[in-house]
Amino acid sequence: MLTAVIEPGGDLSTLLYVLSFSLFIVGIKQGTSPTTAKRGNMIAAVGMAIAVVTTLLLDGIGNWGVIIGGLLVGGAVGVVASIRVQMTEMPQMVALYNGVGGGAVALISWSEFRHGVGGDFPLEEFIPILFAAVIGSISFWGSNIAFAKLQDLIPTKPLAVPGQQVINAVLLVAIVGICVYLGINHGDDPSQGLFILVLVLAALLGNLVVLPIGGADMPVVISLLNAATGLSAAAAGFSLDNVALIVAGTIVGSSGTILTMEMATAMNRSVPNILFAGFGGAPAGGAGGSGEERPHRSVTAQDAAISLAYADSVVIVPGYGLAVAQAQHAVKEMADELEKRGVEVRYAIHPVAGRMPGHMNVLLAEADVPYEKLVEMEEINPDMPRTSVAVVIGANDVTNPAAENDPDSPIAGMPIIEVANAQQVIVIKRSLSPGFAGIDNDLFYLEKTAMLFDDAKKAAQEIASEVTKL
Amino acid sequence: MDLVTEFTIFVLAAFVGFEVISKVPATLHTPLMSQTNAIHGIVMLGGLIVAGYAEGALELTLAFIAIAFGAINIVGGFMVTDRMLGMFSRKKPKPADGEKGS
Incomplete structure (x- = not known):
């Protein structure tokens, strides 16, 4: 049934999607050099326009009120935010855009879940849906925390929660456990309540993973979440049988991973170190305690x-x-x-x-x-x-x-x-x-x-x- | 498309992603991240598709928010990247201004 949604486009829609992700690849490639980066961004944007128009023309696309309303509202917000944002606030803007992308993935997965329940729900659709839901939810909340930290809405200093690692590990195990349970029982009406629980637990995990990380490491975290959102988009592509989503999402996932590692290297930090250690909370021993005023020279x-x-x-x-x-x-x-x-x-x-x-x-x-x-x-x-x-x-x-x-x-x-x-x-x-x-x-x-x-x-x-x- | 074909595409795309980013100057890290960020806004296509078979208030709302979120991701992402990169293209040196460096 699901395949029928994309099938009407047939060869034409697939070819248009191939054209669109080819433009993404060229765009990213050009984005790695200062002389071509601006053009590369344009090329990728054209690729996106082709992908969107192609999808809108597919048979089975309906509920135009919702589609046009969503496009207008989202487009307007995007335009206004991009024009208004100060150059100094770019990093948090990127975090926010990344977050809404992850949020979209999570919501689409939820929709897909509801759609599949009660009918024939093959495991090859069910597993990507769960994966997309978990990563999308983590990415949404993690990015929002990153945004809040960069915007100074919450303290940028590393916030240590006692037993942090243990709580995260328990959350992760719980998420995986519920997903496995849902997967085993995917044939007979998997519970929507449990699915929502997965979304909530993943949201909690997203918050708790990013909260303890210091502001200085935030660029690397945003880059990592960016790669994660890409992967979740690819997973959504598997469940929707949409080749554009699979390719574009995967490329963002893998190129984003490389980019994350390059950023971490530039800061002489390692990604696991950032995620699991944060900058130590207390001031370093050798640097002298905090509190007392140390002598300094002040000038006009x-x-x-x-x-x-x-x-x-x-x-x-x-x-x-x-x-x-x-x-x-x-x-x-x-x-x-x-x-x-x-x-x-x-x-x-x-x-x-x-x-x-x-x-x-x-x-x-x-x-x-x-x-x-x-x-x-x-x-x-x-x-x-x-x-x-x-x-x-x-x-x-x-x-x-x-x-x-x-x-x-x-x-x-x-x-x-x-x-x-x-x-x-x-x-x-x-x-x-x-x-x-x-x-x-x-x-x-x-x-x-x-x-x-x-x-x-x-x-x-x-x-x-x-x-x-x- | 069957699962194996999709999986093949997935693996090949992953390698393309790894290869396409090779030794990026630090200056371009942020714009490039922002551009790839805009590209994963492609999930909006998923929102458009699920809107097609959405029934009832909850599903329609989910589709609406997903499309709006995706549109913010795409439009905002590409525009912000363009603004960042615009700053680079305007680096015409002014020869008459000030004294020349050594």
């Missing part, structure tokens, strides 16, 4: 302007603080003023500066910072000792020397920008509070470090105007 914008204006070379290390303060234009102005005085200004980009790989490049490009001035971490680090002043703007963990010096630190081994090697360091930050990893930064207490406590944008503007007066 004028002091900072003087150090910068008479420097030979300046390296700006931008971080998420710059992004939140929308300071990219102000920082560009400051750099322009310095360059007018003959100071060499470059930007050191940590692979995960901002909240996602590539996030900082996007923001600085928006402020018209020339591409050549953005220097990657590996290239800038050897130059640090001959850098007069390193200016850290709203970055924290990616500059923490503890990653190199303190083997007990939760971020030990994470590659950092070695600003501590510069002759002088200026840190523009609103307070001494710890960053995403939730640990103290030894950099702030070095003798060569001057703290400028201010909003990144305001500080950059003040420095720029002070420099012009010199």
